[in-house]
Amino acid sequence: xxxxxxxxxxxxxxxxxxxxxxxxxxxxxxxxxxxxxxxxxxxxxxxxxxxxxxxxxxxxxxxxxxxxxxxxxxxxxxxxxxxxxxxxxxxxxxxxxxxxxxxxxxxxxxxxxxxxxxxxxxxxxxxxxxxxxxxxxxxxxxxxxxxxxxxxxxxxxxxxxxxxxxxxxxxxxxxxxxxxxxxxxxxxxxxxxxxxxxxxxxxxxxxxxxxxxxxxxxxxxxxxxxxxxxxxxxxxxxxxxxxxxxxxxxxxxxxxxxxxxxxxxxxxxxxxxxxxxxxxxx
Amino acid sequence: xxxxxxxxxxxxxxxxxxxxxxxxxxxxxxxxxxxxxxxxxxxxxxxxxxxxxxxxxxxxxxxxxxxxxxxxxxxxxxxxxxxxxxxxxxxxxxxxxxxxxxxxxxxxxxxxxxxxxxxxxxxxxxxxxxxxxxxxxxxxxxxxxxxxxxxxxxxxxxxxxxxxxxxxxxxxxxxxxxxxxxxxxxxxxxxxxxxxxxxxxxxxxxxxxxxxxxxxxxxxxxxxxxxxxxxxxxxxxxxxxxxxxxxxxxxxxxxxxxxxxx
Numbered sequence: 001x002x003x004x005x006x007x008x009x010x011x012x013x014x015x016x017x018x019x020x021x022x023x024x025x026x027x028x029x030x031x032x033x034x035x036x037x038x039x040x041x042x043x044x045x046x047x048x049x050x051x052x053x054x055x056x057x058x059x060x061x062x063x064x065x066x067x068x069x070x071x072x073x074x075x076x077x078x079x080x081x082x083x084x085x086x087x088x089x090x091x092x093x094x095x096x097x098x099x100x101x102x103x104x105x106x107x108x109x110x111x112x113x114x115x116x117x118x119x120x121x122x123x124x125x126x127x128x129x130x131x132x133x134x135x136x137x138x139x140x141x142x143x144x145x146x147x148x149x150x151x152x153x154x155x156x157x158x159x160x161x162x163x164x165x166x167x168x169x170x171x172x173x174x175x176x177x178x179x180x181x182x183x184x185x186x187x188x189x190x191x192x193x194x195x196x197x198x199x200x201x202x203x204x205x206x207x208x209x210x211x212x213x214x215x216x217x218x219x220x221x222x223x224x225x226x227x228x229x230x231x232x233x234x235x236x237x238x239x240x241x242x243x244x245x246x247x248x249x250x251x252x253x254x255x256x257x258x259x260x261x262x263x264x265x266x267x268x269x270x271x272x273x274x275x276x277x278x279x280x281x282x
Numbered sequence: 283x284x285x286x287x288x289x290x291x292x293x294x295x296x297x298x299x300x301x302x303x304x305x306x307x308x309x310x311x312x313x314x315x316x317x318x319x320x321x322x323x324x325x326x327x328x329x330x331x332x333x334x335x336x337x338x339x340x341x342x343x344x345x346x347x348x349x350x351x352x353x354x355x356x357x358x359x360x361x362x363x364x365x366x367x368x369x370x371x372x373x374x375x376x377x378x379x380x381x382x383x384x385x386x387x388x389x390x391x392x393x394x395x396x397x398x399x400x401x402x403x404x405x406x407x408x409x410x411x412x413x414x415x416x417x418x419x420x421x422x423x424x425x426x427x428x429x430x431x432x433x434x435x436x437x438x439x440x441x442x443x444x445x446x447x448x449x450x451x452x453x454x455x456x457x458x459x460x461x462x463x464x465x466x467x468x469x470x471x472x473x474x475x476x477x478x479x480x481x482x483x484x485x486x487x488x489x490x491x492x493x494x495x496x497x498x499x500x501x502x503x504x505x506x507x508x509x510x511x512x513x514x515x516x517x518x519x520x521x522x523x524x525x526x527x528x529x530x531x532x533x534x535x536x537x538x539x540x541x542x543x544x
Contacts, residue, residue, distance in 0.1 A: 159382055161372055168356070169337065169357075169359070170356075170385050171356065172385075217373055219378075
């Protein structure tokens, strides 16, 4: 039993990491539900990677990375909206190039830093074990803001998932609520990059919500399942990382991805056996 | 004071951005009346419906819906768009989808009352899906899902219903149930505008508008549905003397790269 609890009680950095991870799981669980239901995975991915240049500039200037990430996210949302509205090409192509461009720009900027490799690894893969109390407080505030927004805007968000046209006809501006949704994704990305890094935050947005989509019958249940799956991933990832001395952020995302594929497999086996049963009954 | 005219269109041109899909549309629809739009894919049916509910701005001319501009009247009407079987099915129960029909009335935070719940369950009952209330949407067949979507439009209890091919995917029994529901809506004074491929349904409407990227004809179904007008609309000839009408419409798209289909 001690093996499962003691590491968190004896190491304050591990406990802070667990709290940060739980907060990330909840914000990613709520926001990830929107991403999965609205098919925004690609935009979410672009946002997650597009914050890199801002973080890089912030590191060079010696200001908190989170400020740079926020500025980058605003630029990315503006760019994505512009592309979606104006591009005659498929928006996937333009958004894909925007995010690769931002990623490259970020690496170029970081390469000017004296501790290039260390900074880059930290940004891309996070440093959950080195997270400070101030960051955890900020994460808690942001997570509460995400939950509050999701509760207040539950109706327009649900309508938007159902059909943006239906949202508009029901008196909720689909453009406004779509942008608000993107802003929530950005907030989740910004507060999560310190724990799992910009490369892996996408996994936390998608894997728990993806698994929850297969299990849930209602949208709020999907958010709760996604948060729980995220928390389980964080806890087991941290424990595995502590016991076997492997990278914590990657271990967490690996567990989350594994859970997704296990749920997918079980669900497929279930529906296959149901179909077989139905055929047999015929 | 409510305007007795549900829709009034004068020299109306509709389309996307600068591209006019149909121009010079003129008609009036009174409350309690129904209008059928007949035409092939890309003929302008969905474009007209989207313009009526304020999703597309008008390009030219004048359009009043429930006495106001379409965008300002949107919350007073029900809109059923076309759904595609391939699209991702949300983790929702049937009743959750129908309940969305009441959101327009109560906005962001307004509480749904017992009267709302009655409307929700009543509309599911009318579409013959009362027993599916707590079934997950993804466990329903395509036809059952379509009945859920129609129930959502009914639950809106709107002054005007705008329905885009509501009977697609419905079997004969469900079509009859749907026809009865439309009949009841008209009887309580609501107006219904419906895009359909079903000539029989059009003949039962107060007005029929034949579209082929232009107005081919508008008037009472029995008067405007002629072999000549159908030839112009669909590019086929039909013997209208045959009873009952066993019409199978062979689609001939008017425009292959129409925005509707992108």
